[in-house]
Amino acid sequence: MxxxxxxxxxxxxxxxxxxxxxxxxxxxxxxxxxxxxxxxxxxxxxxxxxxxxxxxxxxxxxxxxxxxxxxxxxxxxxxxxxxxxxxxxxxxxxxxxxxxxxxxxxxxxxxxxxxxxxxxxxxxxxxxxxxxxxxxxxxxxxxxxxxxxxxxxxxxxxxxxxxxxxxxxxxxxxxxxxxxxxxxxxxxxxxxxxxxxxxxxxxxxxxxxxxxxxxxxxxxxxxxxxxxxxxxxxxxxxxxxxxxxxxxxxxxxxxxxxxxxxxxxxxxxxxxxxxxxxxxxxxxxxxxxxxxxxxxxxxxxxxxxxxxxxxxxxxxxxxxxxxxxxxxxxxxxxxxxxxxxxxxxxxxxxxxxxxxxxxxxxxxxxxxxxxxxxxxxxxxxxxxxxRRSRLLSPPRKHSWLTMWERFGAHGDLQAVFETDPPQSVIDEMDDVDDVLGGDEWDNGYVNALRARRDSRANSVASGVWGRNMSRDPVIRRMNGFRRRSTRDEMTGPDVAEV
Structure with a gap:
């Protein structure tokens, strides 16, 4: 067969x-x-x-x-x-x-x-x-x-x-x-x-x-x-x-x-x-x-x-x-x-x-x-x-050659790859990792960004809760998509209409 x-x-x-x-x-x-x-x-x-x-x-x-x-x-x-x-x-x-x-x-x-x-x-x-x-x-x-x-x-x-x-x-x-x-x-x-x-x-x-x-x-x-x-x-x-x-x-x-x-x-x-x-x-x-x-x-x-x-x-x-x-x-x-x-x-x-x-x-x-x-x-x-080799690749070392490349016609494009992604992108990557089970094997890219930016740990006022910061233990065990739907239910229809 x-x-x-x-x-x-x-x-x-x-x-x-x-x-x-x-x-x-x-x-x-x-x-x-x-x-x-x-x-x-x-x-x-x-x-x-x-x-x-x-x-x-x-x-x-x-x-x-x-x-x-x-x-x-x-x-x-x-x-x-x-x-x-x-x-x-x-x-x-x-x-x-x-x-x-x-x-x-x-x-x-x-x-x-x-x-x-x-x-x-x-x-x-x-x-x-x-x-x-x-x-x-x-x-x-x-x-x-x-x-x-x-x-x-x-x-x-x-x-x-x-x-x-x-x-x-x-x-x-x-x-x-x-x-x-x-x-x-x-x-x-x-x-x-x-x-x-x-x-x-x-x-x-x-x-x-x-x-x-x-x-x-x-x-x-x-x-x-x-x-x-x-x-x-x-x-x-x-x-x-x-x-x-x-x-x-x-x-x-x-x-x-x-x-x-x-x-x-x-x-x-x-x-x-x-x-x-x-x-x-x-x-x-x-x-x-x-x-x-x-x-x-x-x-x-x-x-x-x-x-x-x-x-x-x-x-x-x-x-x-x-x-x-x-x-x-x-x-x-x-x-x-x-x-x-x-x-x-x-x-x-x-x-x-x-x-x-x-x-x-x-x-x-x-x-x-x-x-x-x-x-x-x-x-x-x-x-x-x-381990995801693409996400866990080592950071690029800066040398005199890379500094010289910044004066080229396309030097500004390199800044795109050196800038941290927005918080919404990190949230979505976290959800996908939960569904695919990626965090079971590596604590790589997403957690590295969190540690570097130190933003999710102090984002209570914005209404965004990390996996380890959820107040509800039931929500803490949910996967990414279920957790997102739970947050939508907590915000209510009025907030969604706004």
Whole structure:
């Protein structure tokens, strides 16, 4: 059963997801303030003994080693970046060590390759579990999902060939495995940039433009395949012998397509003095001129549409990253390569132990393996989870540069940001904090203004009562909106009419 926001992601309702109400929910889910147990399609290591409903998370009431905080989207996103950096470093160590090893030991299975293989198996398992958790449709909405899937295919191809080469002691097969592994470099390096700049408009538009380019290229190859077949049949001699192979003709057409070499037009006269050059020249006009014009127009239109809706696109990708990061499978609580051990050890225990004892064994293993991470997360969230960074930002320090800025054309505008808000604004902020429960977590901006101005404590004559100054204990317990209505009733209709 999907949530409403997950349905909006699947249906790509970008306008709905970019609304302020949705973004507030997405932001709170991303930071772990709102917690819930999502519905998964396939669980590798199911542990649903305790399902959590949609609720607000209180870090002060939770244990220090709370294993559920490992699957909070923000925490998981940070951990995934570090895990990928470790994978990239191990990959570079393997390839660099191979490049500097000359002689019979060049194809030897080294300790670097062993560590990389074990860690990569855990990383690939995490990626496959992510696809099974939310389904292919939601997973592929992520910016770097196509890079991850490409690396998974490259790694499993390398792993199969490498194991076969080591088993048969065949140097050629082992060399082929390393050649396949070298193809992962164009995938891993851009993937790091996608991780670090996931909300950059360039990468968001690049993903969409690659999809359009792939579609148009496949369509062009399909349509231009008729030229290849016709030239292949023209290359047959009177006796039925083939003068030019299909691969040779395809190579000539490819060079013409990219504008690299026009030898195919010259050699086409060997097939037929008139029909051969006619087909090649027609293909050159359609492929090298018309196709490129359509491609540039299509990509320009795609980028323009994305740039016009940049805010909606960025917020949509943020929602995808958030809800794709909420996990219910217990396998995600284990870091690679420990997730492989968890799958091999705990999954058989699932069929032996009861649900309660399996849950105890699982959370004990998670807390032991992730104790430092859980402790750091718990300490951080107890201090900063519910603190509003925008309202609690430190005051701006005055320097000679800020004093110089006051002499500019817009120097008077800075005074607006340094002036305290009116009392009515503070009252309304206080009411909103009461409704949202904000004062339970921080006593920040509003109370700081009260202490600085020292106005609400002495505002009895004005008829404005603070939360701690109300004469009626019943009114003291009321929230902001109820307290305001109570004050209106106390003033009476005559005062309201005035």
């Amino acid at each position: 999907l949530t409403a926001l997950e349905v909006a992601i699947v249906s790509e309702s970008k306008s709905f997801l970019s609304s302020s109400a949705c973004q507030k929910i997405v932001e709170n889910v991303y930071r772990g303030r709102i917690i819930y147990t999502p519905t998964s399609f396939i669980d590798f290591l199911p542990d649903h003994y305790k399902n959590r409903g949609i609720s607000l998370y209180d870090p002060r009431k939770a244990p220090y080693l709370n294993q559920y905080r490992l699957i909070v989207p923000r925490t998981r996103n940070i951990l995934e970046v570090f895990q990928f950096i470790v994978l990239l470093v191990l990959y570079i160590l393997v390839m660099v060590y191979k490049a500097h090893t000359i002689g019979p030991s060049h194809l030897k299975f080294t300790i670097y390759e062993l560590v990389f293989t074990i860690y990569a198996i855990g990383w690939v398992l995490d990626e496959i579990a992510s696809v099974c958790e939310h389904g292919w449709t939601v997973h592929t909405e992520n910016l770097w999902s196509f890079l991850d899937i490409t690396f998974v295919a490259i790694f499993w191809t390398y792993f199969g060939i490498r194991v076969h080469g080591l088993a048969t002691d065949d140097g050629g097969t082992s060399k082929l495995a390393l050649d396949v592994l070298s193809m992962a470099a164009p995938v891993l390096l851009p993937r790091l940039a996608f991780c670090l700049m996931s909300e950059n408009m360039l990468f968001i538009s690049l993903r969409a433009m690659i999809a359009d380019f792939t579609f148009l290229t496949v369509l062009a190859v399909w349509c231009f395949g008729g030229f290849l077949i016709a030239l292949r049949w023209l290359s047959e001699t009177q006796d039925g012998y083939i003068a030019h192979s299909v691969i040779t003709i395809a190579k000539w057409m490819l060079w013409i397509w990219f504008g690299l070499d026009g030898s195919g037009i010259q050699r086409s006269a060997e097939m037929h003095w008139f029909l051969g050059p006619t087909l090649m020249i027609t293909f050159a006009f359609l492929g090298n001129t018309l196709f490129l014009t359509i491609l540039v127009a299509m990509l320009s239109n795609t980028y323009t549409n994305l740039a016009q809706n940049a805010t909606a696109e960025i917020q949509f990708r943020r929602a995808v990253l958030t809800f794709e990061g909420v996990k219910s499978d217990a396998i995600f609580a284990y870091r690679p390569p420990f997730n492989v051990l968890a799958l091999l050890i705990l999954l058989p225990l699932k069929w032996v132990l009861t649900a309660r004892w399996f849950h105890k064994v699982n959370i004990t293993a998670v807390r032991v393996l992730n104790a430092p991470i859980l402790l750091i997360v718990s300490i951080y969230e107890r201090r900063y989870l519910w």
